[in-house]
Amino acid sequence: MSYKRGRSKNNVTYLHKKNKKSVKNVKRKKNVKKRKVNLKNLSILVVGILILSFGLFKAGQGVTTLVKNIASKTTQTSEAETIELEKQFDMSEEQGLSTKKYTIFIDPGHGGEDNGMQNKETEVYEKDITLAIGKKLASKLSKHTDVDVVMSRSDSSKNLTTTERIEEASKAKADVMISLHMNAEYGGNTASGVEVYYKKDDINKTNELASLIQDSIKSYVEIRDRGVGVGRFDILDESTVSAIMIKCGFITNTEEVKNLTDDKYLDEFTEGIAQGILSYIDANK
Numbered sequence: 001m002s003y004k005r006g007r008s009k010n011n012v013t014y015l016h017k018k019n020k021k022s023v024k025n026v027k028r029k030k031n032v033k034k035r036k037v038n039l040k041n042l043s044i045l046v047v048g049i050l051i052l053s054f055g056l057f058k059a060g061q062g063v064t065t066l067v068k069n070i071a072s073k074t075t076q077t078s079e080a081e082t083i084e085l086e087k088q089f090d091m092s093e094e095q096g097l098s099t100k101k102y103t104i105f106i107d108p109g110h111g112g113e114d115n116g117m118q119n120k121e122t123e124v125y126e127k128d129i130t131l132a133i134g135k136k137l138a139s140k141l142s143k144h145t146d147v148d149v150v151m152s153r154s155d156s157s158k159n160l161t162t163t164e165r166i167e168e169a170s171k172a173k174a175d176v177m178i179s180l181h182m183n184a185e186y187g188g189n190t191a192s193g194v195e196v197y198y199k200k201d202d203i204n205k206t207n208e209l210a211s212l213i214q215d216s217i218k219s220y221v222e223i224r225d226r227g228v229g230v231g232r233f234d235i236l237d238e239s240t241v242s243a244i245m246i247k248c249g250f251i252t253n254t255e256e257v258k259n260l261t262d263d264k265y266l267d268e269f270t271e272g273i274a275q276g277i278l279s280y281i282d283a284n285k
Helices: 009-089 126-141 162-171 200-220 254-260 263-283
Strands: 102-108 147-151 176-183 194-198 225-230 243-250
Touching: 102 126, 102 162, 126 147, 126 176, 126 243, 126 254, 126 263, 162 176, 176 200, 176 263, 194 200, 200 225, 200 243, 200 263, 243 254, 254 263
Parallel strands: 102 147, 102 176, 176 243, 194 225
Antiparallel strands: 194 243
């Protein structure tokens, strides 16, 4: 009996149904197994998350503590540095400096009936120019706590002899006297510039002061530098305190007189004198 290669419908159907049922059972078993695996994995995941959360919490506490410690140390360091800086800049304590005040005696030349020289074109007297310079200079210096200022005169009506000026400076216990005058060109009116003179027998102190003032004036206003030198004037020769004389310009030069009677120029000119004096004080503390 021969058999053909073929498929019985029923057989095929039967086999198919049987296999399908078997497959479903297998699938169910696999699903159950997967659920068990998934539950196990889920449990592991939950435990892992809890452990990780706890670790992060502890780490956060550690970072917070670390930040607090760093902030505390930074604050302590800043306070220590501040104290150290205060010590460094407390000059009187650190370097043993005294709280001495420097007395500057400002002596505007002439005054009263002594008019000094006069500019013919403007009719301005020397006594008025030197007084204006002196008052402006005094105002600037008096703003500094380590400087006391004394003036020989504060108006145009007062006149003092040379001896009286020297006595007033000595009575004030002046560290230095600043004598203010104008220069003059005899037979002409073109000479210009500023000169500063110092005492011959006080060269170690007043030469330095004269140079500082001269250089400082030049840095504030445009004016010819006529130099510094020993001055043979009674006010310098007879002075019992360190003294210099500033020839602030030429009374015979109308342009310079106009400058020295202009408030803006005068402010800069006297600032130059003041800064020169202050530099001298700082250098000799």
